[in-house]
Amino acid sequence: MLKIGPITVDxxxxxxxxxxxxELPFRLICKELGADMLYTEFVNAEGLLREDPEGPRRTFNKLRFLPExxxxxxxxxxxxxxxxEKATEIASEQNPDLIDINCGCWVSNVALRGAGAGLLRDLPQMKEVVSRVIGATHLPVTVKTRLGWDQESIRIVEVAKMLEDIGVQALAIHCRTRSQGHKGAVDYDWIPKVKAAVSIPIILNGDVVSPQIVKEAFDSTGCDGVMIGRGAITHPWVFREAQHYLQTDELLPEPTFKERAELCIKHLHLAVEHDGAKYALIGMRRHYAGYFRGVRGASQLRAELSSYKEFDPLLARLEELRETDPERIAA
Ligand SMILES: Cc1cc2nc3c(=O)[nH]c(=O)nc-3n(C[C@H](O)[C@H](O)[C@H](O)COP(=O)(O)O)c2cc1C
Structure with missing residues (x-):
């Protein structure tokens, strides 16, 4: 069970x-499949403040979400x-359940400018930023970070204590260092060490891609929550499967081809409804590999679906696929 301020999820x-x-459409898909809590993609504070309220508000729109x-x-x-601080005030007006601060992004144009994981190199600045965010909102504030900047500077236990002391209500830890990016081994062994040092909830993140790993993460580290990133892109059903596995110790069968096509169609409709057809067709390209993973001829199918420039023929093709025996999609 994960309790953050007034929120309890289990x-x-x-x-x-x-x-x-x-983004909103994918979040809805994951929610339907059993994700207990959702995060928006990161929103650039400076970008939010720079945006002309009369113009197209691309950054502001990332704050949008639905009650469900x-x-x-x-x-x-x-x-x-x-x-x-200012961005927190704007975001809080949308009344989400939590404000989360990104202290883990590794990409150079974020981290080398002192944001994201860059804050791991300057803990007084991390403290200042996080304190100001907490002071600027009525909402619970959480942080997502990494073990440290690099292998030589892992200070996650000290960071967790500092964040707890200033009022952070939960900490998500991507169990890699900044210098690892998204590669190399995750080290979950830090989770019990952090848990022993603080009493705020600790959320484990990094390479959780299956129901078995979800269970193992909870059982072996004592973490309060598990966060899934890439595993949700390659297989959004992972939430449903993990929920089922934790309850029954049994693995659900793989989704059928029809289920895969149906979920993809549903996602497409949501994306068009929320983002308009042009953006939706581009955004969907990130998801075809996941929806049709393991299907014979998957990479050709992905390339074909990605090539559509109009909604109607894409939908027609997906509907046709839905009724197709997967064997006939073979190369
Ligand atoms: C395409 C992509 C975009 C990401 N964007 C963010 C982001 O906006 N904010 C953030 O805190 N982490 C971001 N991450 C990192 C993930 O949240 C997560 O920490 C990381 O992928 C490790 O978890 P995983 O192995 O389950 O993917 C991103 C990762 C990927 C693959």
Whole structure:
């Protein structure tokens, strides 16, 4: 069970914040499949403040969510306490359940500018940013971070204590360092060490891709929640399967081809409804590999679906696929 301020979810299997992926339509899909809590993709604090309220508000739109997505965290990133404070005020007006601060993004144009994982190199600045965010909102504030900047500077236990002391209400830890990016082994052994040092909920993240790993993560580390990123892109059913496995110790059968096509069609409709056809068709390209993973001829199918420029023929093709025996899709 994961309790963050007034929010309780059980057991606590969360969809990770992922840029251009954890958008509203995909979040709805993951929620329906059993994700206990959702995060928006990270929202650039400076970008939010710079945006002309009369113009197209691309950054502001990332704060949008629907009531059925609750509980939901809006994740913000930024290097300066002033921009993060102001962005928090704007984000809080949307009344999400939580404000999450990104202290883990590794990409250079974020981390080397002092935001994201960059804050792991300057803990006084992390403290300042997080304190100002907490002071700027009535909502519970959480942090997502990594073990440390690199293998030589793993300070996650100290970071967790500092964050707890200033009022952070939960901490999600991607169990890699910044220098690892998304590669190399995750080290879950830090989770029990952090748990022993603080009493706020600790959420484990990194390479959780199956129901068995979800269970193992809960059982072996004592984490309070598990957060799934790439595993949800490659297989959004992982939430349903993990929920079922935790309850019954049994594995659900793989989704059928028809189920795969149906979910893809549903996602497409949601994306068109919320983002318009042009953006939806581009955004869907990130998801075909997951929906049709393991199907014979999957890579050709993905390339074919990605080539559509109009909604109607794409939908017609997906509907045709839905009624097709997967064997006939072979190369
Ligand atoms: C495409 C992509 C976009 C991401 N965007 C964000 C983001 O906006 N905020 C964030 O905190 N982490 C972001 N991450 C990191 C994930 O939330 C997660 O920490 C990481 O992928 C490790 O978890 P996983 O092995 O389950 O994917 C992103 C990861 C990917 C693959």
């Amino acid at each position: 057991p606590g299997i969360l969809l990770a914040p992922m840029e251009d992926v954890s 997505e609750r509980p939901l965290a809006i994740q913000l990133y930024g290097a300066t306490s002033l921009s993060m």
